Structures are given as structure tokens and as C-alpha cells.
Amino acid sequence: MSSSIRVIDEKCIGCGLCIRACPFAAITLVNKKAVINEQCTFCGACIDACKKYQAIVITRQTFEAHDVSAYKGICIYAEHRMGQLSTVVHEIIGAALELKKVHDVPLSAILLGNKVKKLADELIAHGVDEVWMIDNPAIGDFAEDIHTELVTEILNEKKPEIFLGGGTIMGRSLLPKVASKIRTGLTADCTELEIDPDTRLLKQTRPAFGGNIMATILCQNHRPQMATVRHKVMKAAGIQEGHTGQIIDMSHIKIPKAEIEVLGFVEEESDTVNIAEADFIVSGGRGIKDPKNFALLHELAKEIDAAVGASRAAVDAGWIPYSHQVGQTGKTVNPKIYIACGISGAIQHLAGMKSSDMIIAINSDRNAPIFDVADYGIVGDLFEVIPELIKQVKG
């Protein structure tokens, strides 16, 4: 038998609450009874809406369930590049330490690379109990093929119940392949993680539809419960004074042959490009009017140590390279402060920056939608406002 969703006709009163709750327009009324069509994704929004009548039921069948009791502890993937842990790793440790407050289990980290012992010490100092390490010159930085194989082997051997990685380009490439090998679930780019105190399951919450809706996701019968974590959302763990842990050498696992050959890494010349890591971002849109005027944004950015972002309109006009684009088809950013200059605030742009800690908008149109999400807004001509801002910040 397979899984199904159905309406119990005797219980359905044809009120239509489910129709309004359905994000996929998958329910219609036929002869005053709800009918679910093939657009249905089994999201369950209708079940919630129909609590009172309980006229809709989903029957779930499970395939190849794992023996969940065999899995213990929380494990994280310690991504690093050029001798440094990625900043998201500290954030994931922070999130894991929060989870441990509800579900006190050991915290481990998988660390793979060449000459990484120093990073293992750093992980332990920040609260990791066990580092599962393979330190070998055959493990390079920029190709995740070897990492994928090794992570899978380690997870199969050590069996943690939760495995978390960064929502970075590498993390979002590596974890899906691992999840698929193990045949377990993976939730992408989570902004909230919580342990249900009763079931001990990991509640994984993430934005979908460009941030228009949030979904909470569980992985009940498969292990590990895996998630990538959006960068700059969780609070980074500091040094945990006096915390000790141990390094466990996993080098009995054979290193597979590389499939991907790295020919070279090119760092983008400008220091203002890495908008994913920046604490402050100054972003420009069509209101900038001319590529030359981006100089003004760069000047402000330099003054406040910010990276420079852009709307798609500015990128499409060729005023600034694509690597600066923020939004649904560009990068998702989470800075402390996002300053939008001459950006109207289209839904696709908002999708990439709405979760910034603080949004400041500069726009000449009082009705621009960007003001709906801005914490502070200045209605005015950016060619007057930005020079003034530079002047006053300089003091």
C-alpha cells in the first residue's frame, strides 16, 4: 500500500476552510465536498485547517525505516578553507549547544583535511566533545567528492542522530549527496532548529517560496536527521572556558580516488564582493542610474566597512557583476545592517535580504515597498542622502 490523502465525505461540511489554507490550490469543492487534486503535495496545511471536523486524513507509509534507537548524539560538519574554519561552523556549534540544553547528548564534529589538528583544538575549545578527524594530504579544500565519501563512512560508523552542516555552497553540495547515500532526509537552509521535548525529534524550520512561507519539517523514521543551516542566523558560540574534548582519529577509513580535479582557485579581487560574510552591506538598485555612481556606494561601503550588493536591475544593466546580486536568483544575505539605496523592494529582492538584522532604506518614493520591511527609512534623493551619510559618519 502507498501513502494517500483523502476526504471523509461524511465529515466534510463543505466549509472551504481547507481550500483557503492550501498553499498549492489543490482543493476544490465538488457538490459541497472538498476534493483534493494532483497538485497536492501532502503538506498537511488542510489537516490543520480542518481540526474541528477532522474530515481530511493522510496515511503515510514509510520505506526502509532505520533503527532510530541505534543513533546517538549531535554531529556537525566542520567546513574550512585555507586553514580556517568557516564562520558558519561557529554558528552551528552555537545552535547545537542550544539543542543540548533540551537533549543533552555528546556533540561531535567531522573534520577532514590536511594539517587540520589546530582546527580540531579550536572546535573543542568552542564546545565540541569529540572531533572525528582524518588528517591527510590527499584531502584537498575545493573538491567535495572525497569529503562526501568520507563523511558518509564516518556517519555510518558513528551513527549520530543529528547531522548539521553549513548552508554554504559547499555544504549545500555535500550534504545532499551524503543524505542520498544514507537514504535519509535533509532540510535545506534552516533558520530555526529546535528539539521537541516530548519526542526528541529535531524540528527544522525554513523559509520557502522566497521567504513568503515558513515550513517546519521532521524526519521521523530515518537517521541521521540532517539539515543545512543558513549562514548568519544562529548565534556563534564563543570559547567555552575549561571545556575539554578528544580527537578521534578516523584514518582507518580509506581515502577514495578523487573524481574532481582542482585546476585553480581565483579569489575575486575586490574585498567588497563577499556579501555572504559581510556584517554590513550597502546595496544599490536602478535608482543609482549609472555605473559610475556605484563609486558613491563604494565610498560609503569603505567608510563603514561594508560589502557592496545590488538588485537584479543593477546587475542586468551591467553596472556591477552578478556575484553582487542579492535576491531570489542571486545570493541570500543576513548582515547586521542592510542599506538599500534606490531599490524598490520587489518580492524577489526581499527574498534575499529580508532576514537581515536591520534594514535601512533610502528611496525617493515614499510608497516603495522597501519601506514596508525597513526598520529605518529615509525618503529622499540618494545623491543627496548618501554624501550626507558619508559626511556625518566621518564625523
Place this chain on the structure above:
Amino acid sequence: MNIVVCIKQVPDTTDVKINPETNTLIREGVASIINPFDVYALEEGVRIKERQGGGTVTVMSMGPPQADVSLREAISVGADEAILLSDRAFAGADTLATAYTLAAGIKKLGDADIILMGRQAIDGDTGQVGPEVAENMGIPHITDVRKIEEIKDGYITLERMLEEGYVRLKVKLPIVMTVVKEINEPRLPSLRGKMNAKKKEITVWGAPDLDINTQRLGLTGSPTQVVKIFTPPKPEGGKIFEGGASEAVNELIKELQGAGIRFGRKKEG
């Protein structure tokens, strides 16, 4: 060169609106489009074929019967064949089950050299299906490809985007690639393309047509379960300054200082 491009039909988010009373997405009248990133994947597939001289570009989608509209659109911009994987048993699939199903479809097609996909779908926003398809096929994958340099002697050389720059990689075919929009400028349909699209027979495969374990399909084959869907709380209106530039900036800076924000150049050391 046999190229498969996986495209997903998604709601056009430009039209997505929230019903303020029920806090849910209004989908009525929302047009369906090919997932924007997949359009770039498709264009790249057609360009590879043109450059390498010969081969076929097959577009494949898993979805409800209506998804054939998107497949026809793909034909109009240069795809040769279109396959729709459609079966009630596929419904409710998470990325694991979706990738399993797509991979089964690709395997049935025969020897694919290059499988192209978008970086992510704009409805689910996961970006997981590409790597998961690769795993099911037992072949390597590269995500966020921004440029293909060369395809020669069974190897591909490409540029892959990273947060701080990009990396040049060389990989043996077959391969799965997910692309970013920097990779090309998609063409518009030609008149002949539109004619082709109208006439084209779209092949539809259901679960019985594929060599698969039915337990791994759709909702049954999905380890993850959505237990709640909600609309994020609407942000409260912020403070808006409308006086002249100098006054407005002054007020803003005062507010920021009040909120404890040091808004100036980081002092090093």
C-alpha cells in the same frame, strides 16, 4: 553528446500574494513558469549541443500533467525531446524521492553524458535535487557552475562559483551540473521553435514504465515530513524620516547610536 535537462514547473513568484486575512498564499490566477534557473540550464544544454555538433537535448520534468506546458516551452527554445514523469504515486515527494524518480527516468533514457539542472527551484528553494540525482546515478556533480570552458575527450573543464571567488575544475563525464544565471543569456523562442513545440509529442512515463522500487516514490519514499506551514509575521512598520537629507541622516545616526550600533569604520587592533 546526450544532454538531459531537468526542469521544474513553478508558480511565478512575481504574482504570489499573501491573503492578509488567512495569511496564506493566493495561488489563483498565478501563472506557472519554468523555474528561472532551469531556463539557464536549458540554454546551456542547447549551446553545448550546438558547439559540440550533434547529439540530443532531452528535457525531463516530474510533475502533474499540466507540467507539459513547460516542456513545450522548452522545445520552443531548442530542446529536441521532452519527457514528463507523471503518476499519482510520485506526489508528495521530498528531494530524496524526487531525485530517485528523476534518476530512474534518466537511466531509462540511456546514456546521458551531461545532466543539467538549475541551482535551486524557487518554490522549494532547496537545491538538493541535483546532487541527489548524481548520487542515484553514481556519478559526480558540481553545483553553482558559472561557466563551461571546454568539453573534450570525455572530460569537462568548468568554473564553479564560491562565496569568495570561483574555482576551476576538471571532471570526467558523465556529470550532473547545477547552474547559476551568470552562465549565459537565454534565447527567446524562434517561430520555428514555437511550431515545433505545438506539434511535439510529449512522452509521459508513470511508475510502471520505470525500473523502480515503488516504496521509494512520492510521500511514501520521503523521509522528511512537513508538519507545519505558516506565514512569517509581517514586519512592523519602521521609522521613516522625510525631512531634508542632512536632518534625516542626523536623526538616523542618533537612532542607531541609541540602539547601540557603532556605525563607522572598524577600528583595527
